[in-house]
Amino acid sequence: MLQRSSSILFISFFFAFFCVAQNSDSEKLVAAMLGHTQIQDDLHELCDKIGGRVTGTEANEKAIEWGVKKFKEAGVEVKKEAFQMPSLWDEKNCTAKIKGTANFSPRVVSRAFSVGTPPDGLEAELISVGYGTEEDFKKSGDKIKDKFILVTTDELVELGGLFKEYNDAHEIEGRALASQVKGVVYMSSRPKKLLFRHLASRGYNNTLPIVVMARDDASRCLRILDKGGKLNINLSIELTTGGSYTSYNVIGEIKGNEKPDEIVLIGAHLDSWGMGTGANDNGCNVSLVIDIARQMTLLGIKPKRTIRFALWNGEEQCICGSYAYTQQHEKELDKHIVIASIDIGSGKITGFFTGHRPDLDAETKKALEAVASLGPFENADVPIVGTDNYDFMMQGVPNLVGKQEGANYCSDYHCESDTYDKVNLQNLKINSAIAAVTMLHFANVDKVTLKRHNRNDVQKMIDETKLDVPMKAFEYWQGWLDGTRGRKP
Numbered sequence: 001m002l003q004r005s006s007s008i009l010f011i012s013f014f015f016a017f018f019c020v021a022q023n024s025d026s027e028k029l030v031a032a033m034l035g036h037t038q039i040q041d042d043l044h045e046l047c048d049k050i051g052g053r054v055t056g057t058e059a060n061e062k063a064i065e066w067g068v069k070k071f072k073e074a075g076v077e078v079k080k081e082a083f084q085m086p087s088l089w090d091e092k093n094c095t096a097k098i099k100g101t102a103n104f105s106p107r108v109v110s111r112a113f114s115v116g117t118p119p120d121g122l123e124a125e126l127i128s129v130g131y132g133t134e135e136d137f138k139k140s141g142d143k144i145k146d147k148f149i150l151v152t153t154d155e156l157v158e159l160g161g162l163f164k165e166y167n168d169a170h171e172i173e174g175r176a177l178a179s180q181v182k183g184v185v186y187m188s189s190r191p192k193k194l195l196f197r198h199l200a201s202r203g204y205n206n207t208l209p210i211v212v213m214a215r216d217d218a219s220r221c222l223r224i225l226d227k228g229g230k231l232n233i234n235l236s237i238e239l240t241t242g243g244s245y246t247s248y249n250v251i252g253e254i255k256g257n258e259k260p261d262e263i264v265l266i267g268a269h270l271d272s273w274g275m276g277t278g279a280n281d282n283g284c285n286v287s288l289v290i291d292i293a294r295q296m297t298l299l300g301i302k303p304k305r306t307i308r309f310a311l312w313n314g315e316e317q318c319i320c321g322s323y324a325y326t327q328q329h330e331k332e333l334d335k336h337i338v339i340a341s342i343d344i345g346s347g348k349i350t351g352f353f354t355g356h357r358p359d360l361d362a363e364t365k366k367a368l369e370a371v372a373s374l375g376p377f378e379n380a381d382v383p384i385v386g387t388d389n390y391d392f393m394m395q396g397v398p399n400l401v402g403k404q405e406g407a408n409y410c411s412d413y414h415c416e417s418d419t420y421d422k423v424n425l426q427n428l429k430i431n432s433a434i435a436a437v438t439m440l441h442f443a444n445v446d447k448v449t450l451k452r453h454n455r456n457d458v459q460k461m462i463d464e465t466k467l468d469v470p471m472k473a474f475e476y477w478q479g480w481l482d483g484t485r486g487r488k489p
């Protein structure tokens with residue numbers, strides 16, 4: 001009897017839940033996103049079949065056409081939006097020979113926008129500069145002029161270490177330029193011979209040959225140098241380079257049926273570095289954005305505001321695609337209610353970075369209530385530099401970045417090993433539901449009180465959060481000062 005009544009209770013509870021679910025677009029959306037979808041097939045096609053997709057390469061062009069096709073198949077309006085990339089860069093080949101006290105061929109790879117070398121390589125003595133601090137460079141004095149310097153690094157284990165890696169590189173390369181070194185050799189921050197590609201910190205303005213050497217090989221060099229051995233390095237870097245060229249963002253859209261001129265946008269970058277297949281960075285979130293568009297269309301959801309789905313290009317090289325969008329759509333930016341960027345792999349979304357905007361933090365908390373069962377969530381009300389929210393943030397547009405668990409992200413970040421098998425598919429599904437419902441909330445909420453910030457507001461945010469430090473590390477500071485990148489006075 002007891003059992004019977006509890007099952008009746010259960011059935012009626014389930015029925016009530018089911019009725020609610022059927023009445024709410026966001027409940028329907030969660031169920032659809034968590035159910036069987038094409039998200040994994042899309043990830044497989046993009047990463048395994050198209051592969052690494054450096055902007056400007058054939059694979060990247062294939063990825064653009066693939067993105068257009070995916071939105072069309074999903075029944076979403078789509079267009080390619082052209083923009084200019086400042087210069088073409090791709091590595092063809094990179095090798096090194098160590099000569100002297102020991103002779104061997106270490107594994108090396110160039111940093112993006114490294115300069116190339118003559119075909120028979122560039123040779124000079126290899127000198128350790130420790131971690132490359134100011135003191136280390138002072139100690140080295142003149143003896144590193146025209147020499148290759150070897151920079152020791154710590155092993156990368158978490159996201160904080162990654163930001164430090166970027167900041168340190170900017171300082172080190174500044175000192176290296178001032179010391180007129182021949183080139184920079186970084187010890188890889190990943191173990192077991194694993195190599196990765198970062199941008200040279202001056203980006204396409206870089207003037208040095210810069211490589212990453214396998215941690216194991218660099219450690220061997222250091223042990224020899226520490227014991228008084230002498231080493232030369234012959235470095236050969238063969239590149240494909242060229243001037244400015246046209247690339248494309250892929251922009252899908254579901255028109256709003258009450259306020260079509262007001263826009264809610266979610267994006268992920270389509271391009272990747274070419275060593276791995278750009279799976280956690282950022283193929284998984286490209287698939288997530290496409291699947292949200294697909295499920296919303298399948299369910300016949302008619303948002304009040306327009307929802308845009310952006311597959312950005314040129315992110316790894318200069319965050320050029322989303323920058324171009326903010327220029328091309330400048331007149332519409334007042335009407336961008338919120339934009340979101342998802343770019344931290346497939347660790348579970350635990351909230352959003354809300355950009356030092358308590359108003360956005362509060363509204364995002366409300367949005368996340370509809371997916372409370374997929375939480376817990378805790379936003380971090382801090383601004384993020386280093387992905388496609390950047391130019392929106394500098395334009396004063398309310399901007400979110402998915403805050404994700406770092407597990408499984410750093411170890412393969414920008415590495416040869418960033419492949420499909422590293423993506424946490426279960427988290428990816430959950431993340432797609434969280435992101436979908438968050439966007440739908442902003443698209444449907446009755447009254448939006450979030451304002452676009454003016455230049456003074458943005459400046460205040462920069463001052464209060466010391467954002468100038470990462471902006472300088474990414475070489476964005478000058479653009480903000482001279483008004484070429486960010487809200488005009």
Ligand SMILES: [Zn+2]
Binds near residue numbers: 269281282343387
């Ligand atoms: Zn990325």
